[in-house]
Amino acid sequence: MARTMQTAKKANQAKRKAASPSPPAPPPAVAEEERQVKRRAVAVPKQALQAIEHESHNTVPGEVFVFGDGDCGQLGLGEDVTERLRPCPVSVDGKQVLQIACGGMHTVVLTEDRQIFSWGVNDEGALGRETAGELWEKSGNASGQPGDPYVPGKVAVPQEAGTVVQLSAGDSHTCALTAMGAVWAWGTYRDSSGVMGFGTHTRIQLTPVCVYEPRKAEDQVVRIASGADHTAGVTAGGTLLTWGNGQQGQLGRVGERLSDRVKMETLLTPHAVPFRRIRGTSNRISDVNCGTYGTFATTSSGQILAFGLNNYGQLALPGQVPVYAPTPVKALEGKGVTLVRSGQHHTLVLAEGGSLLSFGRPTYGRLGQKDAEVSADAACPEPKAVDGLEGVQVAGAAAGLAVSGCFSEAGDGWLWGFGTSNQLGKGDDDEDEIVPKKLAETKRFANQKIVQLEFGGQHAALLCVPK
Structure with missing residues (x-):
């Protein structure tokens, strides 16, 4: 089984290297049309906007710890460090960090002074900064002084973007939410045929x-989230926006079959997801979380809606077929869900009282x-309690490709699932864990309180503050 995961990893790397990075220039007619659209947009007066707030925006700075496999630089510890079996601190230009986002093979962080740093695979632009390799060399924009992708490097966000308050990351893209509710992004989205594109002409x-x-x-976006190849955002008015790959239904607004023209114009631009009003509930969205190929939206009345891939019951919906429109998750009704974290084929849900539930693929x-x-x-579509956490007041959780984790109100961590990628932080023991195993304190990882846990494809990252 381990060999299967490693083979898939090598195949994904080969696909990234084979992708053509040259962005085609738009034809004159299209360029003129874009200029006309911009002129019309300028004519529409903008309202005076104020800085946004959302409970998902962390404001307490901490230190980053990483572990797992990192042969492509996703640990941020240099080219010579290909794995860490226990949590290891990462220096991010000597700065404290507010948030971590892990993509498939890259990591981005938001520092306390609202700067973005990235490291890992940059074959498809996910780092947002110049590094060595064919991508930048063929772009015509290379400066001749590429940065090192194996250590944290600063992403130059244009000054007009303003203050960044949140990050999200997928397999080959990264997004940044600003204090004024705008979304900035870089990289690309992929579908079953390879590089899908970033925008209509990019x-x-x-x-x-x-x-x-x-x-x-x-219309200001207050919260963003990313799956492998799609992104979602919630506006202050309660609208859910989605864009990216929608082949598995994860956008919640397109059907199974789409023409190439519709793909470019509709999928890769943020559009609102239509919600059917259900009597006695609200269709105003207050939060969103993305799995690898799925999306969970939470309404202001606490109802959970899901759409996307459901082949192992990871949406807790019947049928084990893709779901293309927002559908109420009846199995979660009455459970007081406060957090949803979904992985590739499974999902974790934090219910009222701090109990953790799971459903989806059990392997x-x-x-x-x-x-x-x-x-x-x-397939296990019915939400059931995670074993071994009796008496633990769970505060947060994360789900990866085949791993899971959570942390308590006191800041202690538990990890379980696939052990071969070293994402369980157990040292030399790479056996799978069927039930949660508590993360041990070590000399480098002592007296630390976990406040965020994230999984990439083969690595994990923690944001910690002193206990």
């Missing part, structure tokens, strides 16, 4: 560019349910 975006700018207070122990069936095609 194949790969090398540096940060504005992809969404509000003109009214109700490798990722559900943390000791009695779950673990055959190759097994």
Whole structure:
């Protein structure tokens, strides 16, 4: 099984290197049309906007710790460090950090002075800064002084973007939310055929560019989240925006079949997701969380809606088929859900009272349910409690490709699932964990309180403050 995961990893790296990075120039007619659109947009007066706030914006700075496999630089510890078996601190230009976002093979952080630093794979522009390699060399924009992708490097966000308050990251893209509710992004999205593109006329975006700018207070985005190849944002007015790859239904607004023209114009630009009003509930969205191929939206009345890939019951919906429109998750009704974190084929839910539930694919122990069936095609769509956490007041959680983790109100961590990528932080022990195993304190990782946990494809990252 480990060899299968490693083979898939090498295949993904080969796909990234084979992708053509040259962004085609728009034809004259298209360029003129874009200029006309911009002129019309300027004529529309913008409302006076104020800085946004959302409970998901962390304002307490801490220190970054990483562990797992890092042969492509995703640990940020230099080219010679290809793995860390226990949590290891990362120096981010000597700065404290407010937030971590892990992509498939890259990591980005937001520092206390609101700067963005990135490291890891940059084959498709996910780092947002110049590094060595064909991507920048063929772009015509190389300075001749490329940065090192194996250590944290600063992303130059244009000054007009203003203050950054939140980050999200997917397999090959990164997004940044600003205090005025605009979204900046870079990299690209992928579909089943390879590089899908970043925008209507952009194949790969090398540096940060504005992809969404509000003109009214109700249109300001207050929260962003990313799956492998899609992004979602919640506005102050309660609208859910999605863009990127929608092949598995994860955008919640497109069907199974789309023409190439519709793909470029509709998928890669933020558009609102239509919600059918359900009697006795609100269709105003207050929060969103993305799995690898799925999306969970929370309404202001606390209802959970889901759409996307459901082949192992990871949406807790019946049928094990893709869901293309927002659908109420009846299995979570009445549970007081406060947090949803979804991985590739499984999902974790934090319910009222600090209890943790899981559902989806049970193999490798990722559900943390000791009695779950673990055959190759097994599916567990019914939310059940994670074993081994009795008496633990869970504060946060994360789900990866085949791993899971959580941390308590006291800041202690528990990890379980696939062990071969060293994402469980157990040292030389690379066996799978069927139920949560507490993360041990070490000399480098002592007296630390975990306040955020994130998983990449083969690595994990923690944001910690002193206990």
